[in-house]
Amino acid sequence: xxxxxxxxxxxxxxxxxxxxxxxxxxxxxxxxxxxxxxxxxxxxxxxxxxxxxxxxxxxxxxxxxxxxxxxxxxxxxxxxxxxxxxxxxxxxxxxxxxxxxxxxxxxxxxxxxxxxxxxxxxxxxxxxxxxxxxxxxxxxxxxxxxxxxxxxxxxxxxxxxxxxxxxxxxxxxxxxxxxxxxxxxxxxxxxxxxxxxxxxxxxxxxxxxxxxxxxxxxxxxxxxxxxxxxxxxxxxxxxxxxxxxxxxxxxxxxxxxxxxxxxxxxxxxxxxxxxxxxxxxxxxxxxxxxxx
Amino acid sequence: xxxxxxxxxxxxxxxxxxxxxxxxxxxxxxxxxxxxxxxxxxxxxxxxxxxxxxxxxxxxxxxxxxxxxxxxxxxxxxxxxxxxxxxxxxxxxxxxxxxxxxxxxxxxxxxxxxxxxxxxxxxxxxxxxxxxxxxxxxxxxxxxxxxxxxxxxxxxxxxxxxxxxxxxxxxxxxxxxxxxxxxxxxxxxxxxxxxxxxxxxxxxxxxxxxxxxxxxxxxxxxxxxxxxxxxxxxxxxxxxxxxxxxxxxxxxxxxxxxxxxxxxxxxxxxxxxxxxxxxxxxxxxxxxxxxx
Numbered sequence: 001x002x003x004x005x006x007x008x009x010x011x012x013x014x015x016x017x018x019x020x021x022x023x024x025x026x027x028x029x030x031x032x033x034x035x036x037x038x039x040x041x042x043x044x045x046x047x048x049x050x051x052x053x054x055x056x057x058x059x060x061x062x063x064x065x066x067x068x069x070x071x072x073x074x075x076x077x078x079x080x081x082x083x084x085x086x087x088x089x090x091x092x093x094x095x096x097x098x099x100x101x102x103x104x105x106x107x108x109x110x111x112x113x114x115x116x117x118x119x120x121x122x123x124x125x126x127x128x129x130x131x132x133x134x135x136x137x138x139x140x141x142x143x144x145x146x147x148x149x150x151x152x153x154x155x156x157x158x159x160x161x162x163x164x165x166x167x168x169x170x171x172x173x174x175x176x177x178x179x180x181x182x183x184x185x186x187x188x189x190x191x192x193x194x195x196x197x198x199x200x201x202x203x204x205x206x207x208x209x210x211x212x213x214x215x216x217x218x219x220x221x222x223x224x225x226x227x228x229x230x231x232x233x234x235x236x237x238x239x240x241x242x243x244x245x246x247x248x249x250x251x252x253x254x255x256x257x258x259x260x261x262x263x264x265x266x267x268x269x270x271x272x273x274x275x276x277x278x279x280x281x282x283x284x285x286x287x288x289x290x291x292x
Numbered sequence: 293x294x295x296x297x298x299x300x301x302x303x304x305x306x307x308x309x310x311x312x313x314x315x316x317x318x319x320x321x322x323x324x325x326x327x328x329x330x331x332x333x334x335x336x337x338x339x340x341x342x343x344x345x346x347x348x349x350x351x352x353x354x355x356x357x358x359x360x361x362x363x364x365x366x367x368x369x370x371x372x373x374x375x376x377x378x379x380x381x382x383x384x385x386x387x388x389x390x391x392x393x394x395x396x397x398x399x400x401x402x403x404x405x406x407x408x409x410x411x412x413x414x415x416x417x418x419x420x421x422x423x424x425x426x427x428x429x430x431x432x433x434x435x436x437x438x439x440x441x442x443x444x445x446x447x448x449x450x451x452x453x454x455x456x457x458x459x460x461x462x463x464x465x466x467x468x469x470x471x472x473x474x475x476x477x478x479x480x481x482x483x484x485x486x487x488x489x490x491x492x493x494x495x496x497x498x499x500x501x502x503x504x505x506x507x508x509x510x511x512x513x514x515x516x517x518x519x520x521x522x523x524x525x526x527x528x529x530x531x532x533x534x535x536x537x538x539x540x541x542x543x544x545x546x547x548x549x550x551x552x553x554x555x556x557x558x559x560x561x562x563x564x565x566x567x568x569x570x571x572x573x574x575x576x577x578x579x580x581x582x583x584x
Binding site for chain 2: 075125126127144145147174184185187188189191192193194195196197198199200201202203204205208209210211212213214215216217218219220221222223224225226227228229231232234235236238239242245246249250251252253255256257259260263264266268271272274275276277278279281282283285286290
């Protein structure tokens with residue numbers, strides 16, 4: 001594939017930084033320019049070689065850019081799009097790494113409406129509780145999935161080129177509608193994050209929190225790992241995808257109410273069946289039987 | 293410390309097998325005798341050197357035994373105690389590894405009531421989703437905690453000797469009342485297991501389960517790791533500790549209802565505060581600030 005010329009990364013943390021490093025590792029980019037909210041992060045990213053230089057305004061950043069990746073928490077998409085729109089030339093492609101797609105696409109329609117041909121939304125499935133430029137690594141996306149939710153207005157060549165960029169990170173590509181994307185990730189990602197935050201928060205607020213944490217072990221550690229995730233990012237995701245997330249939360253609370261009934265009746269047989277079905281499903285998943 | 297003579301392990305899986313291997317690795321046991329439900333497991337344990345020989349009846353198993361460890365799922369405690377009681381001599385100590393303590397102690401009072409001086413209940417905090425003799429290892433308890441819930445009827449020398457055995461596995465020892473034990477573990481262990489089983493079960497039952505699992509990633513994998521736990525063991529724990537577990541479940545459902553309200557109001561500030569507090573508490577825990 002033809003290497004990219006200048007690539008602009010807005011948000012040089014785990015997600016944006018790893019995208020840059022993946023292209024760099026394969027010699028597929030001439031120059032990476034960073035832009036973002038905090039100069040300290042940009043300086044750190046340059047120091048680490050994640051970016052080659054950084055810009056502090058969009059006019060400079062976008063000058064001669066072939067591709068822009070928007071890799072900030074989704075709550076910042078709207079403001080960033082407003083700021084970049086006046087400087088975005090017709091030959092610069094844009095993609096994003098937002099964890100939700102309906103709200104990002106709404107922001108595109110409101111703020112980049114003269115650029116719909118060239119903006120191709122995406123979501124790489126590669127979360128990690130670490131964040132910031134120091135967490136970035138060239139192989140973050142290797143073997144992972146990237147969901148692409150193209151707009152009907154996208155130029156086919158724009159979609160093809162953005163796909164090339166994501167594929168170059170080592171990820172496999174999957175097309176979805178934004179609605180389907182947001183429902184799927186509400187179930188398998190956003191809800192589990194909410195549940196983990198909820199458990200840790202609830203325990204931390206108790207008078208005997210110290211004793212409880214003192215006896216928490218490996219199961220608790222793994223169950224709550226995602227409660228160490230970036231709070232602002234998850235605030236944005238939760239608010240942006242709240243309709244799908246509320247539906248998932250209600251479904252889950254209904255499941256808990258059913259389990260509550262089994263427990264209070266001491267119905268060991270039904271609990272055993274439920275636990276066994278869960279374990280079997282999880283083992284089948286781990287064995288790759290549900291690979292998309 | 294003085295090595296143990298003959299140690300009997302009832303249930304030669306992860307928990308019982310690792311106890312045996314730990315004593316063996318330190319040369320602290322003359323002979324380990326296994327007993328249990330399935331001959332295949334006993335044969336496998338002997339093959340692996342986890343036990344030296346096995347017995348198929350309690351009279352043989354208990355003959356000349358210094359210490360018995362009951363390491364079966366808690367639902368089997370009552371039946372096992374009934375079977376062993378007639379053959380239990382006054383000089384044989386008994387401990388257990390049951391994940392719940394109130395029900396095990398009730399079973400002791402009903403079935404080993406002439407032996408209360410010599411039966412010292414315990415719970416090693418060392419779960420793992422693996423089970424069976426092949427999962428056993430000498431270092432499972434190293435650096436872990438063991439909770440001891442002595443009976444007021446226990447002989448001090450019996451408690452001291454059982455403490456020696458558990459300490460020899462490399463674990464640190466912590467005394468608690470059985471009620472306190474069951475409340476603490478309902479919160480930090482039993483509830484998280486129930487929540488993980490619930491999520492996997494709920495998703496596995498959907499028409500698009502295949503798609504959902506297909507896009508589940510690392511966060512989901514860690515969050516649900518404990519849903520690969522032994523279903524029978526967790527059925528027994530859930531039923532045995534259902535009163536404390538129901539209280540925990542209700543507290544958690546209340547927390548979810550509150551989060552639901554924040555979500556439906558789109559209250560990003562409160563969600564951010566909640567997520568940040570959860571992350572901070574978890575990081576403090578990981579940093580060892582809550583070590584008992």
